[in-house]
Structure formats: C-alpha cells, structure tokens
Amino acid sequence: MQIYGADYYPEHWEEKDWKEHVKIMKEVGIEWVRIGEFAWSFVEPAEGKYDFSKLEKVMKFLKDSGIKIIVGTPTAAPPNWLVKKYPHILPVDKYGRQKGPGSRRHYCPANEIYREYSKKIVEKYAEHFSPYADMWQIDNEFGCHDTTLCYCEATRKAFIKWLKSKYNTLEELNYRWGNKFWSQTIGDWDEIFLPINAPAFENPHMVLDFYRFSTDIHIDYMNMQIDIIKKYSDKPITHNLMVDFFDIDYKKLSKNIDLVSFDNYVPTPLYDPFRQSINHDLMRSLKKQPFLVMEQQPGRVNWKSVNENYPEGQVRLWIKQSYLHGSLGVLVFRFDQIHWGAEQFHGALLDYAGRKTSRCDEFSQAKLETNDVIEPKKEVAVYFSYENCWMHRINHINRNFDYWSAILEIYRAVRKLGYNVDFVFEDDEIQSYQLLIVPYAMYLPETFIEKIKAFNKPVIMTCMSSIKDEHNWLRKEFPHGLQDILGLEIIDFGGLDNVNVNFLGLNLKGTVWCDKIVLKGAEVMGVFKNGPFADWPCVTKSGNRYYVATVMSEEFFLVLLERLIPAKFVASDVDSVQMSDKLLLLNLKGLKNTVWSSSKKFVMEPFETREV
C-alpha cells in the first residue's frame, strides 16, 4: 500500500471552502490527509466546552469522497486557558527561566497535570475520530525547537524516580556517576539537582542519564496516548520524526509505534541530496521497514534565514527520492496555503488565492512514476547509536567534531559507489551485509562487540571506537574488546585541527583526532606525516579488519572503500537503490545527465528514474 496525500487544516477555513479543497484534492490525486494535530483550542476553546462537530463533519466529507485520514493528537500546542490555569505545565530552560506560550511545544511531558489534560483530550479525540481515522499520529515532532530537555521541578522529580528505578541504591548511583569528583556525592535522592546554570563543566554521567531519561519521558508520554487510542481504534499509530535530529533516541522510540514517519525538510541552506538520503535511510533503518514521509517540504518554507523558492521539478524529485529509499509515500505539508499565523510564508500545494500551483502537477506526476514500495537490498551496514550522539556532545576532545556530519562523509562515499546503506543498531543482525563500518562509536555494547568479532566479511573501524562504557566512563584500554581482531592498542589520543596522512602513496587530510597506535599484529597502510606525530600509524589492516586513527573526509574514505567494494556506476548527481533484481537510478539533476555503468554509457533525462 502506498500513501500519497497532504497535510490539511480544515479548521483554518470556513465550511464552504472544504468542498473546493476536496475537489482539488481529487483532481491532484490526494488519497490521504493528516488532520487535527494543532486543533485543541478549536475543539475545546474553554475548559470542558467541546465542539467536535466541525471536524467530524469535514472528516465525514473526506471519507465520503474516498480520502483516508490520519488523525494527529493535538497535545503539541496546549491552549491558553490551560496555561493560564496551570502555568507550571510550561517547560523551564537551562538557565532556570520558564518558557512561555505563544508558539508551540510549551509543555513539560513530565508534568502530571499536563498529563491529565492530555489524557482527556486524547480520549475525546479517540472517541470522536475513531470512526474516520485510518492512521494516528501522536503529538507532533517531539523535541522540536530545542524542547527535549526540560529543567522544571516536575522533571526533576520524575528524573529522580527514573534514577531510583535504574540504580536502586544511592551507592550505585554515586559510583556510576563518579560523584567523588568535585564533591558531588549524593546523600539523599532529593539532593539530585538538574544542571541549571552551573558555573563549570557538568557531570558527564548524569547528563547522559538526563538525555536517556528525556527520551524515556517522551516515550512514556507518547505511550500514555497510544494506550488510550488503542482502546478505540486498531489503526496503525505513528509519530512524526525529524531530519538531522538526535536529542531523542528515535531507535528506542520507534519500537513503540507501528510505523516510522518523518518530516522531510531541507535542513541545510541549499538542498543537499545525500543529506536528505541519509535521513531517509536512517528512518528506514529504525524498524527495518518502509516508512512514511508525513510532511514533505513543498518548496519554500518560512523558518530559514533565506527561504528560497525551488525550481520546477523539485517536488517531483523529492517524492521520487523518498520512494527510492523505501518510503510508503509522502504527504505534502501543506495542502492549503494560509494568509496568517506564524507559518504564513510557508509554501503549499495551493497558492494564496486558493489556486492550484505547478507543485500540484509535480505531485501528480511523481505519484504516477512511483509504483509499489521499494525494498533495498542489504549491502553495507553502518553502526549508529543515539547514545553515541549524546556522548560526543557531552564530553569532548575536539569540539569541532560532529558525529552525524562525520558519518555523512562516510555515507557519501558508499553511496557514490552505488551501494545501499542500512544503519544498524545494537540489536540488529549484521551477517547479511557484505561490509560493516563502525564509525566513531565511542561506546559499543558488549553484544555488538561480539557481533563485530563474529562478522567475517570486511570491517572498517575508526578512532574513538570503544573508548567508553555505557555509563560514559572511559575504558581502561582502547579500543576495548577489539584490540585482538584489529591487531593494535591505542595508548593515547588527542585533538588536532588538520593532519596530513600518507595513505597508499596519496597525500590525504585527516581532521579532529589522532590516535597513538601500538601495533600488535596489524600492518600499516598509511601514516601521519605532521611534525610531532610523524610516522605514527594512521591506517592499519589486520586480516579484513581495517582501522583509521583520524577523522576522514569523503575523499579519504573513498580511497579505502574502493579497495573493498567496486563502483557500480560512475556519475554525478545520481541517487540509486539496489534491489534484489536490479539497480534503479534517479537523475537528481534538472538537466540531462551522463552515466557510465558496466562499460555502458547512457544519458538520463531530468529527474528520470531508470533500471540498470
């Protein structure tokens, strides 16, 4: 089943507009709409005064017109009457300042009163909308606008409860948090404070736990809603995730939902196809299942510094790219263009006059060009973990390092050679892949270390690997658990800006980091060339296990990678997917594009997909 549609806000319109909207939807080929996720004050303008009739009416009309409905619960934007009555549902920032209403996400998921009100409204939604719902979305973009971490008193109390459950005793907590350092021993659970406006460096173990707790409290809050909806509906339930977002452990969250959906916006100033692809692949990898693009950027947005228009064809391209990476389809955000509100400059399928734009045609065309749901073949596995994101943020050797950006460099290299990337997590099986890459994984669980050891195809590991344990402690020897198979020990490390590396006769640039390797069986393929580190090993090989002692650019990584997997085709601006029986290419350019594959050369039309 494919899902093609748009996000729609009937509450922004008069009843008379709905008819015209649905008429256009049918013309364009919209089969699904998402509705309701910011409509709390529309259905409950004052406490207890409900009016669901309008939304029910529009839903009935949509269903009668053959359009399926995803209902979003409205808890991402608590109404003003609730904020007025209970100001403490508002979150508190890192400096101890209460955040205010007037936009969205102004609530703390740990607040018991907000939970009670959330339950009530979700129950009402479920009661009224279950007859119409074909899918459910819980809340909207948890953590958006830097709201994952809250520093209010309700959070502190919930965090303490979470810690009690995790550590049982203060002795254990004091030990794991290293509380002897800087006199931080806790003598009573209530002596645990959130790190608000601390003069110096925070406890890295407590901050890691605070990230974990913040993921769990959001999941807990989500599950509370899921439980209610399941009483009324057996339709699939999802939450819409975000691009380039790592404050919440999406792997953990996604175990609690029926399918992954995400909002596909361009997070960079310019559209960068591989930046978009990597997010698609991450989303598919979370459940190793097809995913839905719940919100597809329609062209111009409103929240950037410079909100550009995009050339014609771009929406068509974005939809086709999602398809290539295994999506069920896309809902364009948004169908209707409004004249007011904080997103008044956001683009849509309609224009400000309510007319169809050329983006409607692109949507229709892309829909025709994408049949069924693609299942990419398992080829290259890249280890990823949200906890590593947090560890890299919390304590650092080099603040210029960004885990995700460094992984993106590696991803680009693999993709340019034409191979699919699956992100693999701790619990995933990895034996089906032909290559395993474990980049910059500070912490590796023992179970995954065993999987690496058991993997008998090529493995590439890097600096920073396995230097920490799950409590954010440094290991005693590095890389913990992997010295034998890599044939080396790391006896010291440090940051740097740039370093030259002599690798297979090429002069390459490393960045960020430099290990001091003691060889224990590995052979040296590349060495550092700079001053104090000159001639230290940088790239090593032990059987088919490779180790690189610095942070690599795409160019650097390609030199190693091409020895292990041959390029399937040569082209620029081409995205691809390897299916079981064929390779599918997508020309990312709005121009003709020449591709060489298996000694054939052919020309692709703008945004064309072609099987090879």
Add this chain to the structure above:
Amino acid sequence: MQIYGADYYPEHWEEKDWKEHVKIMKEVGIEWVRIGEFAWSFVEPAEGKYDFSKLEKVMKFLKDSGIKIIVGTPTAAPPNWLVKKYPHILPVDKYGRQKGPGSRRHYCPANEIYREYSKKIVEKYAEHFSPYADMWQIDNEFGCHDTTLCYCEATRKAFIKWLKSKYNTLEELNYRWGNKFWSQTIGDWDEIFLPINAPAFENPHMVLDFYRFSTDIHIDYMNMQIDIIKKYSDKPITHNLMVDFFDIDYKKLSKNIDLVSFDNYVPTPLYDPFRQSINHDLMRSLKKQPFLVMEQQPGRVNWKSVNENYPEGQVRLWIKQSYLHGSLGVLVFRFDQIHWGAEQFHGALLDYAGRKTSRCDEFSQAKLETNDVIEPKKEVAVYFSYENCWMHRINHINRNFDYWSAILEIYRAVRKLGYNVDFVFEDDEIQSYQLLIVPYAMYLPETFIEKIKAFNKPVIMTCMSSIKDEHNWLRKEFPHGLQDILGLEIIDFGGLDNVNVNFLGLNLKGTVWCDKIVLKGAEVMGVFKNGPFADWPCVTKSGNRYYVATVMSEEFFLVLLERLIPAKFVASDVDSVQMSDKLLLLNLKGLKNTVWSSSKKFVMEPFETREV
C-alpha cells in the same frame, strides 16, 4: 527663528563654575541651552524632599545673560529611592528577567505607580521652571537601549486593555490574530500572554499589535506629561528622537508634539554623510516642518567600540549639513566636559580642564555660515511607514533584508542626482512631487493605494509591495490593489542571496528576493539571468509605472532613475538642497572638490556651501 546652543548640566558643577561657563557660552555664541532632563534625584534626593533652588538660580542667571532655556523633564532616570520603594516600576526583558537600575531608562511606561510619580515630578518641574522655559522636552530618547518593549505584568494588563479597545470582542481578536493556528484561541481576555521566551515562532499578528501598543503606551505616557506642562506654559513641547531608530512609530508620536527634535549621532563606525542626511530628511518629513537637532555629536563619543576623534572642521560640517536639510539649528551635546559618570569619555565643547576647544570655533563659524531656515523644494517622494519596519522584522522571507538599509540605497541614488527627498506617509499629499518611489512596502493602506493610482507622474514600485494587510495577513493576490496600474500579477516569490539581472543591456546584481511575475500588459525592461529563474521578468514598465522584482543596490537603482530624472550636477562628496530659487551645494570634503553643473566646472573649498 534659528536655535543655536548646547546641552548643559549645571547640576554637575558648583555654583562658582556657572559664571565661567556662561561667560564662555556668550563668547562662543550659544543662545540656547537644554537643562534638567536627568536631574530628578538632584531636585528630589529623597521622596518629597524637594530643592529646586539651585536649578532656579542657574536658570535665572542664564536668562539674565540672554540665553534661552529648553527644560527637559527628568523621567528617563527614576531615582533609586523610587526603585527601592517600588521595584515593579522596573521593566522586564523578553526572557522574563527584571531589568535593573544603575544606568537609565529603567522604568515601564505602563506602570501606574511610575505614572503617578512621573506626574508629581513633572508638575513640580512645570511649577518651578515655567518662568524660565522657552521650550520643553519630554523625557529623553524613548526606547533607547532597547527599552521600547517591556514584558512586565503592568504592560500585559495595559496591552489587554488596549486590545479590548481595538477589537471589542474576542471573536474579532481571535480572527485577526489567526488564533486557530497552533491552538492559540483566546477564551478570556486574561488568557492573553506577552511573548516571553517562547520555544518557537511567535504569532505575527500579536507581535505587530504589541509594537503598536508599545508606541501608543509611550505616546500616552508622553501626553500625560504634556497635559501637565500645558497647564503652566504655552511654550513649544518636543521630544528628542534618535537616528536609525524604528522601534517606536515616530510619525504617530510626532503628531503629539509641537516640533520634532532629534539627536544627531553617527550610528555607523565611520561617518557616512548620506546616512546622516537620510535621518535629517526623515525628521523633516515627520511633520513636514523644520526640526531641531537637540543633541549634536561634538566629535568623539563614548558608546562605540572604537570612539574616534574627528578631524578639525567636522563639527562645522555637521552643523551645516543639518542646516541644508532644514533644521532650525543645533544644540551641541554637551557644553561641559565632565570627569565622571558613564559618559566620562564623551567629548564636549569644553575640554577636561574647562578650556574652550577648537570645536567652539567650529560652532561659532558654522553659526555664521547658516542664515535662516531652509525650506527644501518638493521633488522626490519616498513612501515610508514604521509599521512596515515592524512587519519586515516580525516575519520574513529573507532575514538578511533590512528595510531601512534598502531604502538608503535608493535614497543615495536620488541624492547623487541632486534631488531632494521627502518621506511621505499614509496621510501625506503627494501630488506636488515629480516622482514617487514606493520601496518594499509590504503593507499599503487602501487610501495610499488610491493616491498611487491617482498620481500621474512616474512611480517606481518594488518587490514585496502590497502583499500584506494591516493585520499582517498576507493578501490573496499581489501586489494587492496595484495589479492593474502595474500591468502584472505576482504569483509567487522567494528569497535568494544574489541574482544577476540583465537590465537595459547591463549586468546588475539583485539581492534578497525574487518575484515570479505574470505580465498583464506591462512590458519587460530587464530579466533575471540565474538558473531556475532565468528569463523571468525583473524590471517592468506600464505607462510611467515601473516595477522591480528584486532588491536593488544604489547602482542598480541609478540605472532606472537616470531615465526619469536627469542629474543636476556631477561630483562626489557633495550634499545639496534644491530651494525654490536655487540649488545650494555643500562640499562634504575637508579638501578642495571639483563639481560639474550645467556644463560649468568649479572648485569648492573645504566645507564650503555655494549657490548654483
């Protein structure tokens, strides 16, 4: 009547110093002084303990010496005893933090207690100083130091009252604010919050109203003082405005005062003559009357990153430049140089030893060189509105756009050709002008749209024109109300960094913005050249109405402008004013300067003014 003088602080000196000061004033030619605007704690060191005798004495002495007096009310700096007694008179910032005393402007104009105390001290000022006052200044630089918007509870209550008066019903407010968006419907007036530390984008309609309210509350606070003074005095009343300042609607404010005065400081790192001129012309345009420079920068100031000295002649030049743009004269800030206080490094006419500096001579000389008050002829009208400033700030397509800077580029072009600029506002008549420019005016009132339509001389309009209504809603079609006369419709728009434009065979650079024009009768004079937008129309002409679909530099605009108004002279570093009977030129350079005019060539002396 001309006004030449200085700002003077007798309370900073002993009685014995006054005699010496007045002696120097007479020598230098100072005929006016401003006094008293920071002297609250000097005349009322503890609550209710007044001592006006010293200031009365110095005022009598000044009057007896033939020097006129502008009395400033002292409310810009509440005394510590008042802050101690009523801490809630202090303003609150956007993060909800109370601002503190210890500098100035530490009060909220909506606070009722502060208003009561303001009334008392102003009444006392009026009682005691009316016999001496020849003019009054209310408070000092409203809004300076980013104090226009206050987020305290008194402000919230006053804002709600203002909203009730504006909208009457919550239905109307909810509608105009688009409160269905993000569940912001208000069910009770007291549910209206100020936008403090909101996680995401604020409601653009409420923020616009908050700007409007903040202007009104300042005017209301000012008028409260004016009403008191008028009971005692029939002398003119003013308030000193600021350069490059747009937080308060000066057009609206200036309707409430008898004359406009402003403080002429160099807001840029280096002195930029046209940046200074444009502020003069704006000040003159507010009431279409001569204005006063209430504070003239004397040379070095103390509040910049680098506080430079200026070469000799600069003060003379600045005074002559004010004269050229229609000022009544200047008061130099300040007469006396003090050794202490937050402005101890600020320059003055005297030096730290109390001696006359060369700046005194420059003042005397400039005074001799400027006779009567100049009335510039009406030539080019440029539409301007403070509400557009705010709309451009609140919601954006391109955050790099600055309304005033973009207008300055246009202004420079007009001035280089030798034409006067008047800024015209909604209510102004425009038929006397020979050219009308309406730059980047997101919102145009219907009344002004009618004026544009009725104007039968050349009109130049630009991108962004008439895309919003007065509630900050986007219009349904663009440019609203002006499609017919411009012969086009804008069906889409977006931001960009830079774009090449082919205009009359020249390769020019547009920035910030790009419209998608559908021609409806206009002819194309220039086209975009860049990739996706290639060959889209950029400059169009429909009769004598011109439209430019991007943001223009001075160079770009000159290409269009020179087709409409011929250059009166050719020179660099020359300021000018067209009077009814002659063109007056001012050489801005401290060197000889060659000017070509009407096929004559002549050389101007440093800082010379010359009639042509």
Add this chain to the structure above:
Amino acid sequence: MQIYGADYYPEHWEEKDWKEHVKIMKEVGIEWVRIGEFAWSFVEPAEGKYDFSKLEKVMKFLKDSGIKIIVGTPTAAPPNWLVKKYPHILPVDKYGRQKGPGSRRHYCPANEIYREYSKKIVEKYAEHFSPYADMWQIDNEFGCHDTTLCYCEATRKAFIKWLKSKYNTLEELNYRWGNKFWSQTIGDWDEIFLPINAPAFENPHMVLDFYRFSTDIHIDYMNMQIDIIKKYSDKPITHNLMVDFFDIDYKKLSKNIDLVSFDNYVPTPLYDPFRQSINHDLMRSLKKQPFLVMEQQPGRVNWKSVNENYPEGQVRLWIKQSYLHGSLGVLVFRFDQIHWGAEQFHGALLDYAGRKTSRCDEFSQAKLETNDVIEPKKEVAVYFSYENCWMHRINHINRNFDYWSAILEIYRAVRKLGYNVDFVFEDDEIQSYQLLIVPYAMYLPETFIEKIKAFNKPVIMTCMSSIKDEHNWLRKEFPHGLQDILGLEIIDFGGLDNVNVNFLGLNLKGTVWCDKIVLKGAEVMGVFKNGPFADWPCVTKSGNRYYVATVMSEEFFLVLLERLIPAKFVASDVDSVQMSDKLLLLNLKGLKNTVWSSSKKFVMEPFETREV
C-alpha cells in the same frame, strides 16, 4: 628547597590502589603531593557525619613513604546536602539568575551561612590533617569560571557594609561615584543596588568599587580559613592562582599568603612560550619571591575547544621554563588518570590503564636538570596594577584594547633582547632596575608618580598614562603629574583602528589610540602619518624620558628599546634568565637551535639549558 610532585586524588581510588600509586611516585621522583581540595562530600557525605579515616590513612602512608603533603581545603565545591538545605549559598549571575550546583565554585563568599559551614569543615580539616600537612592551600582557584562577581542579596549587603567602611558618609559616596549623573544620588545606604541587567552603561565608579569589594570579600573569606588553620599548624599557607587572570587583585591577595602558587596551563590554542613566561614573571613579582607551580599541565587537557596532545619533551620543557623564571618546582596535575568525572579527558602522569607514561620520564629528567631555585637579577621593571585592568574594562575609548595583551607585546620585546622583567607595583622599590616601563597605566598613584620622577635611569611611558584618579575619574590635565618630566601635555585623545607612524625613518603601525600632544620641551622622535592626525607627534623624548602616543606592537617597541638596552644574544625560540653571575639560556625548540651571543655562535640541543 625545591618542590617536585603531583596533584593526587586518593579518594578517587580504592585503598588497594594507593600502594601501587606510591610505588610509582617513588620511582618517578615525586616528593610532594597535593591532596583533599575537592573532598568535602567524601569526608562529610551528610551533614555532621564525618569520616576522615580514609584520607588520614593515605596521608600516613604517604608520609611514611617520605612524601610531603599539601592539604587543600575543600570549599571550592560545596556538597549537595548543603545546597539542598541552603539554596541561597548559590551565587547569582549578572542577569539575576541563580547559578546551580553540579560542577564547582557554586557558592557566594559573602554568604554568612556558607561561611559558617566553611569554618566547620576547615576546622575539621585542620584538626585531622595538621599532623600530615607540610603546606596548606586554601580553596581552589578563586574566581575561576567567571565566578568573581556575585549578584546575590548577601553580596549586596556585604558590599554596602564595605562601602560604609570606605566612604563613611553618603555625601562622600555620592560625590566619588558621580551620582548626580543620570539621577543616581543615593539617599539611604539600602538604596544601593548591584548592577543587574541594567539597560545602559553602568556607573564606572561603582563598578570599580564592586571589583575591589569582590577582591576583598575573597581575601576575607580566605583569611577566615587561614586563621583557623594557623590555630593548628605553622606550615606555610598558599592559594593557587591562575594564568591570564585579572578579576581578582592578586597583588593584594598575595600579601595574605605565605607563598604564591599558581596553575600553569596553556591559555592559548597553541603553546606560546612568552605567554607562559610572562605569567611566571608576574607570579614571581607578586611577592618578589620564588613561587610554586601548584598545577602543571601534563600535556592534553579537557577544557579547550581542541584538546591537543603535545609532542614528547613538552612536559620537560615546561618544568624547565618554570625553573628558569624562579619557581620552587612544580606539581603535575594530575598524577592519577581517572575514567570518570568532568575531567575524564584530562591527561595525567599515568595512563588510563594505570601505567606510567613517557611524561613520567620527562618529569624525572626535568627534575634532574633543575637544581636549586633561581634568583633572576633585577633589570627591567614594568609597572602593573590590577586596578588598571579593571579601569580598562569598565570604561573605554577603544573596546579592542586589552591591557594585558598590550603589555605582552612590550614584554616580548624586552625578553627577546635577553633581559629579565619584574612587574613592579605601587609599593615596590624601583631604583635597582636599569629601565622602567610604565605601559598604558590609566591610573598612577601619587606615590608611584613620585617614584617615576625620582627614577634617573631611562623611563618609557605611553598613551593613556595617568589620565584617571583612584575613583576612576578622569584627571583635568594629562598625563597628570608627569607633564613636567615628559615635557608635554596631552590635550585630547581618541580611538582608532590602525595608524602609520614615522619613527626614526621607519614606517611602523600604531593601533587603538592616538593622543594629541602639545610639546612643552620634549623633542619629537616620531610622528603620525595618517590623514587628520598627520604630523602630530607620536614618539617624544625629554632627557631620558620617552613617551609614545599610541599602542605599540612588539616590533614597534623594539625600535625604541634597542636604543636603550643592547641585545644580549640573537636567537629565536630561546628563553633566558640573567643571574648575578651568568646568563642561562633554554632552547624552547625540540630541535637544534643556533644562538649568537657576544660574537660567539653555538648550537643548543633540544630543550637544553646552557650558561653563557
């Protein structure tokens, strides 16, 4: 007596580890350890529940092993139980926000409750550890992490008390603070506020007093601890100062301790030898006595953006450099490497596996190469004052000026010629020096002005000299008290970015500042060349008193300096000390280095010291 050792944290380890640690200490040559300065919650995990047995045991073991002990009092990190019970011991920041626990230095030294608890724990420390202590350190790095200034209510009250004691009457305070400016007259002591979140520029006189008070309150807090310890121990007492730190007046503080110690970290991205030397020389100059490096950076640290490793030999070099500048020796921070806590990435003598690193060998080697304590000969005196640091910060002509960086330029020039630098303070004798440099000293006490006048060897003075009095008032004439001996008057001044200076035929660059000099007997050696200031005098000479009217780079200053003191040797990357009988050189390079001295040329080995 020399002091060589390391900072040690036995509380981070199990008892069984201590034995191994001490064994390694003995091997390496560690004779001193510092212990205990963050161990409060270790010895008092809940209020009143003390357990000193573990630390006593380890101290006994260390002493029995022949290792001397420096005991640090633990007040820099109050335990959580105390914060929980009395949240108001927490400091408050400049925006009025309470700072939080979770790191260190989260206390206000003015808080009476914190003082009571500090007394109790220090008394306990003194009781238990006096038998083992060979030296005491009070607290740890006062003012670190920007904690010198606190804005809490306890501070406000203590500040008022301090002001009463200083000024006696409000009349005097109002006068000295220039409170007539901006209506700041104080009518009651309790009307004095701390400058929290003020909208505009603060009162520069009050801010100067607030700095002074903040130094005094720290000294007072320190002395409270010293008095307790002296009841139990007659061993020397110190406090560990910091590099490049000027928030606290270290000159004043150091009068209260028996010896100066400081923490020698590289404050710049790259190790800059003269930046390190100048800090050593400042530390030696505070008491004109040998000083101790209480914490020597061991290589990589954890608190920079990029935490680099250092090449081998660097620790050896740093220790030798300290020796050259008169240190008693160094304690390396830290001996033991831990796996947890906020400093888990900080380097140490041991590695994460508990093994000796090559840094241990460097330590041992450096110790062998440094015998006795060096007493540098008095050669060049540079005037310095912490109050000038503050005055330069508080009010400015040019915000780009940094007092210490400007002094460093001068220092570099002197050191390159091979001369020792002593910083001299107000009370120091200066007649023993052969050259006196008084750079950028806004404020010069009358007593020091007299010393300058009486100094009959060459004197170099600069712009900004003696323009302020001790209350931060500007003088009436400049440079106050020194016009006669310099043969000039400064009648005006201003900021600038860069200016060309023609000095002895060379084209040099001045920065930051430009004086307008009126000659009164001095002869002109150099003139400004730029536009408005062209031909103004820049470098003057009156007898052997020199004046430079702008801020100089090292290159600029060298041109003047070389006329007064001849170079002792020519080399790059060489540090030196002139002793009474010999010149000692240290090759800063890890490579061979050629030096010319007295027409001899010789080659120094990496990190070699050599007598000349």
